[in-house]
Amino acid sequence: MSTKVSMNVNGKPVLADVEPRTLLVQYLREHLGLTGTHVGCDTSQCGCCNVHLNGEAVKSCTLFAIQCEGQDITTIEGLAEEDGTLHPMQQAFWEHHGLQCGFCTPGMVMVACDIARRRPDADEKTIRHELEGNICRCTGYQHIVEAIESGIKAMNAKG
Amino acid sequence: MYEFNYHRPKSLDEASSAAKDAEDRKILAGGMTLIPSMKLRLAAPSDLIDLADVDGLKGITVGSDTVTIGAMTRHYDVQTSADVQKAIPALAALAGGIGDPSVRHRGTIGGSVAHSDPAADYPAAVLGLDATVKTDNREIAADDFFTGLFETALEEAEIITAIEFKIPDAAAYIKFPQPASGFALVGAFVAKFGGDVRVAITGAKDCVFRVTEMEQALASNFSPDAIADIQIGDDDLLADIHCAADYRAHLVTVMAKRAVAQAAG
Numbered sequence: 001m002s003t004k005v006s007m008n009v010n011g012k013p014v015l016a017d018v019e020p021r022t023l024l025v026q027y028l029r030e031h032l033g034l035t036g037t038h039v040g041c042d043t044s045q046c047g048c049c050n051v052h053l054n055g056e057a058v059k060s061c062t063l064f065a066i067q068c069e070g071q072d073i074t075t076i077e078g079l080a081e082e083d084g085t086l087h088p089m090q091q092a093f094w095e096h097h098g099l100q101c102g103f104c105t106p107g108m109v110m111v112a113c114d115i116a117r118r119r120p121d122a123d124e125k126t127i128r129h130e131l132e133g134n135i136c137r138c139t140g141y142q143h144i145v146e147a148i149e150s151g152i153k154a155m156n157a158k159g
Numbered sequence: 160m161y162e163f164n165y166h167r168p169k170s171l172d173e174a175s176s177a178a179k180d181a182e183d184r185k186i187l188a189g190g191m192t193l194i195p196s197m198k199l200r201l202a203a204p205s206d207l208i209d210l211a212d213v214d215g216l217k218g219i220t221v222g223s224d225t226v227t228i229g230a231m232t233r234h235y236d237v238q239t240s241a242d243v244q245k246a247i248p249a250l251a252a253l254a255g256g257i258g259d260p261s262v263r264h265r266g267t268i269g270g271s272v273a274h275s276d277p278a279a280d281y282p283a284a285v286l287g288l289d290a291t292v293k294t295d296n297r298e299i300a301a302d303d304f305f306t307g308l309f310e311t312a313l314e315e316a317e318i319i320t321a322i323e324f325k326i327p328d329a330a331a332y333i334k335f336p337q338p339a340s341g342f343a344l345v346g347a348f349v350a351k352f353g354g355d356v357r358v359a360i361t362g363a364k365d366c367v368f369r370v371t372e373m374e375q376a377l378a379s380n381f382s383p384d385a386i387a388d389i390q391i392g393d394d395d396l397l398a399d400i401h402c403a404a405d406y407r408a409h410l411v412t413v414m415a416k417r418a419v420a421q422a423a424g
């Protein structure tokens with residue numbers, strides 16, 4: 001049995017028939033084709049699936065699409081500008097080599113933007129702690145943390 | 160995941176009747192435990208009653224000697240509430256230590272308390288702060304609420320509406336987190352109310368419990384030394400790959416001492 005669900009994804013209204021059991025991440029990836037949001041686990045631990053729900057980072061694998069009726073969702077695809085100019089946090093990941101395989105990166109970037117919003121003064125220790133819900137199997141985190149420090153500064157400067 | 164019927168009631172009355180009418184319902188709050196359990200097919204309810212739109216279940220009210228937190232209030236909101244930080248700083252700190260930031264943006268106090276996970280943090284605060292659990296049809300004292308592994312005094316279709324905490328003179332919560340999951344291997348919530356002290360332990364048994372021997376010792380001498388020699392028996396303590404029963408028993412004393420030191424400091 002499916003139900004109509006409408007929400008705003010990356011600033012655009014979308015409407016679809018989904019089953020109640022459809023997870024937000026499935027909806028984004030399989031219905032909307034927004035495959036930038038990844039699934040790395042079944043247990044809400046890896047953080048690859050982070051998106052913003054009304055501006056706050058949440059794990060889209062642990063949320064039904066139907067719960068997002070009428071809400072605003074931003075995915076990694078929604079960060080860069082129309083002309084392809086990267087978001088300051090994406091640019092910082094690029095410059096600081098904050099990724100290797102890139103699997104964890106969408107979740108890392110979405111959470112990094114959330115840290116910047118809540119903790120614009122975050123130091124290295126805070127950033128490491130805030131990344132508790134994001135797992136990276138490649139980088140050893142060093143460059144991710146450096147990228148986020150620099151990305152927060154860039155976002156603060158941009159205002 | 161198996162299929163289910165989804166309900167999104169607008170009022171508590173509607174939620175209560177939807178819950179009562181369903182054959183095998185689960186109440187959906189933040190979903191941070193329920194949805195993963197459904198994904199793993201550990202839970203397969205016929206009906207989900209989502210409380211997201213129910214009026215009056217969110218928010219924090221501070222009275223002269225109580226703090227009342229609506230069941231749908233998120234961990235993030237408790238963690239960052241200036242009112243809670245002022246009235247019961249230990250409770251705000253506890254909320255800030257649950258899960259990770261993205262989980263705290265969704266997870267709720269009502270969900271955590273209703274679930275009674277043996278390693279959850281909130282039950283320790285509920286029992287340690289002598290709280291009252293308010294539901295859609297009654298009030299339940301913390302001492303009567305937690306009854307076993309994922310078991311509480313709640314009836315099948317009963318819905319928690321708020322938790323009312325007593326404001327202590329001093330309190331602290333210290334946990335020894337399992338490094339991978341962050342769940343408490345053992346957590347101790349210690350609270351002092353005048354001459355009375357409550358010590359609530361999570362993570363060590365099927366559900367949260369009090370250590371009366373420590374409470375009595377602390378009532379006459381509120382210092383870590385007073386409980387240094389009190390060791391709980393390890394007969395009914397949890398044991399798993401992360402932590403043996405005797406080690407958990409040891410941690411109970413260590414965490415309780417640290418909590419007393421922090422509360423007294």
Ligand code: FES
Nearest residue numbers: 040044046047061
């Ligand atoms: S896929 Fe969501 S936390 Fe791993």
Ligand code: FES
Nearest residue numbers: 100101136137138
């Ligand atoms: S870059 Fe490969 S998992 Fe993080």
